[in-house]
Amino acid sequence: MYAEDELLPVSALQHLLFCERRAALICLERLWQDNTATVEGSIMHERTHQDGTESRPDIRIARGLWLRSLKYGLYGMADVIEFHRATPGSPGSVNLPGDTGSWIPYPVEYKRGRLRGEASFEVQVCAQAMCLEEMLGITVQVGALYYGKSRKRKEILFDATLRSSVASASLRLHQIIASSLTPQVSSTKKCRFCSMNEICLPGLSRKGRKVAQYLKEVTLDKEYQSETSP
Numbered sequence: 001m002y003a004e005d006e007l008l009p010v011s012a013l014q015h016l017l018f019c020e021r022r023a024a025l026i027c028l029e030r031l032w033q034d035n036t037a038t039v040e041g042s043i044m045h046e047r048t049h050q051d052g053t054e055s056r057p058d059i060r061i062a063r064g065l066w067l068r069s070l071k072y073g074l075y076g077m078a079d080v081i082e083f084h085r086a087t088p089g090s091p092g093s094v095n096l097p098g099d100t101g102s103w104i105p106y107p108v109e110y111k112r113g114r115l116r117g118e119a120s121f122e123v124q125v126c127a128q129a130m131c132l133e134e135m136l137g138i139t140v141q142v143g144a145l146y147y148g149k150s151r152k153r154k155e156i157l158f159d160a161t162l163r164s165s166v167a168s169a170s171l172r173l174h175q176i177i178a179s180s181l182t183p184q185v186s187s188t189k190k191c192r193f194c195s196m197n198e199i200c201l202p203g204l205s206r207k208g209r210k211v212a213q214y215l216k217e218v219t220l221d222k223e224y225q226s227e228t229s230p
Helices: 011-018 020-027 036-050 119-136 160-179 189-193 211-228
Strands: 054-056 059-069 074-086 102-111 142-147 152-157
Touching (some): 011 020, 011 119, 011 160, 020 160, 059 119, 074 119, 102 119, 119 142, 119 152, 119 160
Antiparallel strands (some): 054 059, 059 074
16 A cells, blocks of 8 residues: 555556656656647646536436545546436446435546547556445446547547556556656667657667767757648
């Protein structure tokens, strides 16, 4: 079990699986840099959290709920937790304050892009489910990822393999933070699309590469982007 002051953001698991150095820059060094994609994502999350609660005949919708797990050392704000009506005594069901009947929680994580398979996103929403399980004393079997550009959902089954990935990622995240060391990184194609690129400077990690050559390439790349921008 972790103490309250040792909890780390659930969202950091997504960054960790994308790149351990990125996760350390954010959580350990408190650095952040936006690009168009991250700004659009932040706006979508803010709007989602501000919409409050909603009631429908067979569903209750809660937005911006805080979650935590002392077992895995995680905390975070869920985009949406839907509570689907269930028959009394159904496995995984709970009672809601001020409401009758039984309800099964169904976490939904919002992403700005188009519908696709993304392991890091699945780990993030599964981690939210595992926080709910610890808080409510139930088992949450399924949830979803909602993709803003596609306006479609991808349902995610929280099976043993995905749960194991959450446990491994959360342990690795805590190990990095406890070490107080930001991991080194090898430059890959995905670095070009990372909002932290200019802070991380992954190109400098190439063996034998000179700083002058790296700066030249960065400058040329920026000039090309400027010329090709609409």
